[in-house]
Amino acid sequence: xxxxxxxxxxxxxxxxxxxxxxxxxxxxxxxxxxxxxxxxxxxxxxxxxxxxxxxxxxxxxxxxxxxxxxxxxxxxxxxxxxxxxxxxxxxxxxxxxxxxxxxxxxxxxxxxxxxxxxxxxxxxxxxxxxxxxxxxxxxxxxxxxxxxxxxxxxxxxxxxxxxxxxxxxxxxxxxxxxxxxxxxxxxxxxxxxxxxxxxxxxxxxxxxxxxxxxxxxxxxxxxxxxxxxxxxxxxxxxxxxxxxxxxxxxxxxxxxxxxxxxxxxxxxxxxxxxxxxxxxxxxxxxxxxxxxxxxxxxxxxxxxxxxxxxxxxxxxxxxxxxxxxxxxxxxxxxxxxxxxxxxxxxxxxxxxxxxxxxxxxxxxxxxxxxxxxxxxxxxxxxxxxxxxxxxxxxxxxxxxxxxxxxxxxxxxxxxxxxxxxxxxxxxxxxxxxxxxxxxxxxxxxxxxxxxxxxxxxxxxxxxxxxxxxxxxxxxxxxxxxxxxxxxxxxxxxxxxxxxxxxxxxxxxxxxxxxxxxxxxxxxxxxxxxxxxxxxxxxxxxxxxxxxxxxxxxxxxxxxxxxxxxxxxxxxxxx
Numbered sequence: 001x002x003x004x005x006x007x008x009x010x011x012x013x014x015x016x017x018x019x020x021x022x023x024x025x026x027x028x029x030x031x032x033x034x035x036x037x038x039x040x041x042x043x044x045x046x047x048x049x050x051x052x053x054x055x056x057x058x059x060x061x062x063x064x065x066x067x068x069x070x071x072x073x074x075x076x077x078x079x080x081x082x083x084x085x086x087x088x089x090x091x092x093x094x095x096x097x098x099x100x101x102x103x104x105x106x107x108x109x110x111x112x113x114x115x116x117x118x119x120x121x122x123x124x125x126x127x128x129x130x131x132x133x134x135x136x137x138x139x140x141x142x143x144x145x146x147x148x149x150x151x152x153x154x155x156x157x158x159x160x161x162x163x164x165x166x167x168x169x170x171x172x173x174x175x176x177x178x179x180x181x182x183x184x185x186x187x188x189x190x191x192x193x194x195x196x197x198x199x200x201x202x203x204x205x206x207x208x209x210x211x212x213x214x215x216x217x218x219x220x221x222x223x224x225x226x227x228x229x230x231x232x233x234x235x236x237x238x239x240x241x242x243x244x245x246x247x248x249x250x251x252x253x254x255x256x257x258x259x260x261x262x263x264x265x266x267x268x269x270x271x272x273x274x275x276x277x278x279x280x281x282x283x284x285x286x287x288x289x290x291x292x293x294x295x296x297x298x299x300x301x302x303x304x305x306x307x308x309x310x311x312x313x314x315x316x317x318x319x320x321x322x323x324x325x326x327x328x329x330x331x332x333x334x335x336x337x338x339x340x341x342x343x344x345x346x347x348x349x350x351x352x353x354x355x356x357x358x359x360x361x362x363x364x365x366x367x368x369x370x371x372x373x374x375x376x377x378x379x380x381x382x383x384x385x386x387x388x389x390x391x392x393x394x395x396x397x398x399x400x401x402x403x404x405x406x407x408x409x410x411x412x413x414x415x416x417x418x419x420x421x422x423x424x425x426x427x428x429x430x431x432x433x434x435x436x437x438x439x440x441x442x443x444x445x446x447x448x449x450x451x452x453x454x455x456x457x458x459x460x461x462x463x464x465x466x467x468x469x470x471x472x473x474x475x476x477x478x479x480x481x482x483x484x485x486x487x488x489x490x491x492x493x494x495x496x497x498x499x500x501x502x503x504x505x506x507x508x509x510x511x512x513x514x515x516x517x518x519x520x521x522x523x524x525x526x527x528x529x530x531x532x533x534x535x536x537x538x539x540x541x542x543x544x545x546x547x548x549x550x551x552x553x554x555x556x557x558x559x560x561x562x563x564x565x566x567x568x569x570x571x572x573x574x
Contacts, residue, residue: 041266150175266282370542
């Protein structure tokens with residue numbers, strides 16, 4: 001998902017809704033139970049409706065509030081049961097049967113009779129998939145999960161968008177079969193069931209209550225997850241989550257999950273403020289700390305890290321995370337591939353990393369996929385290393401010798417992280433010095449920036465992407481354009497810049513629909529090379545992420561996707 005850092009208005013959380021008086025958890029409680037966790041974040045979500053999710057910060061909250069059919073093990077990233085207690089895959093890999101848990105309920109809300117959450121059945125699964133398989137303004141993920149995956153999804157969408165369709169003759173999704181209240185099956189067009197199951201483990205596919213959607217629409221902000229939003233305590237500076245006392249899950253000893261009573265997500269203007277709050281014991285966890293800042297914190301508070309046991313801990317891991325710049329290929333002069341290649345060759349990514357990371361990141365000289373996937377060797381992808389002579393040659397061939405006549409370029413970015421600002425400053429310096437191209441950058445609120453992308457109004461957009469599921473497919477999907485048009489009235493996600501290349505699409509589809517991983521990776525490699533040859537982006541860097549946290553926080557596993565399972569994390573009261 002997209003990864004940005006900025007300040008936004010937060011009023012969207014406070015839709016008209018209320019919860020019943022706080023209930024006590026009557027389930028057996030573990031000695032680990034109780035306490036609160038405070039997480040620092042820089043970016044505030046634009047939406048908490050699962051089918052509109054576009055950001056990793058939104059997923060953090062939605063993973064706690066909603067419940068999908070499947071979850072990920074935060075330590076291993078393996079698939080684990082959630083609402084579906086088990087599933088069976090046919091030998092040909094194209095038919096999956098799911099078995100729902102019995103007795104699982106949605107969170108209490110006034111939309112239900114008596115304000116009490118009701119039991120989840122396959123009728124809710126059917127409703128959710130009908131919404132996912134219907135391309136509409138509050139669903140960005142028809143092409144992510146449904147189209148070309150679920151049998152009949154494309155036909156269902158066409159009929160739902162047909163104005164001649166009568167309301168009382170709603171079509172059915174051919175590949176979705178309801179067997180009974182707790183059993184259903186899905187037929188896939190291709191035997192790529194593993195990536196489909198991984199997609200179902202994202203909050204995008206969380207099961208929704210029909211009553212809630214009918215009452216709140218895309219302002220819906222509750223499901224069947226381990227936590228619910230406390231609107232009385234949430235404000236412009238923080239989002240407060242309280243334990244759902246009716247959550248179904250228990251640990252291996254039969255004790256109620258989640259352990260912690262309260263999760264507070266506090267929002268800061270920048271990482272420096274978040275780290276200072278951590279050092280003043282106001283927050284417990286700070287994500288994505290720049291390495292130079294992490295080094296300074298360790299040096300200045302070395303005693304807190306060297307205590308036995310330590311008071312503070314800093315984690316570092318290679319992430320399924322890439323930073324890049326989207327190039328708008330629909331605007332001159334960037335509709336010329338020689339211009340795009342010239343700019344790529346003119347950038348010394350090592351100098352950017354030296355400036356922004358003190359060398360503690362990986363230069364983006366290969367493809368869009370970060371070096372985090374076993375058996376997917378990104379060094380085989382020929383990207384762009386610094387080659388000034390080649391850059392000048394291509395720019396001259398494109399009609400701009402020594403940058404003469406080249407228009408000023410605007411990079412739309414965002415505030416919040418010093419490392420990003422340093423990187424853009426260095427990019428600006430290099431393009432002026434190396435190609436005589438003038439670059440200005442503008443910090444925009446996320447909603448405005450997103451709108452400009454959709455309307456094709458801008459040259460460069462600084463982006464970041466953290467994997468939704470652990471596969472190169474998730475990164476290449478950013479540029480899949482088989483069903484994309486140039487109609488700027490329609491929202492296309494994640495291909496927001498409407499990049500269209502049929503050859504890339506062909507290889508991507510072959511990889512996406514492959515029977516096994518080896519075949520998939522072979523086609524993904526071909527697709528990625530086509531992408532880099534066409535240069536609709538500037539890959540800047542792949543990075544390792546630093547996370548700072550208090551040692552009292554236990555079992556908050558770090559993984560390359562920044563996927564948190566806050567159900568099993570707890571605060572050591574000793």
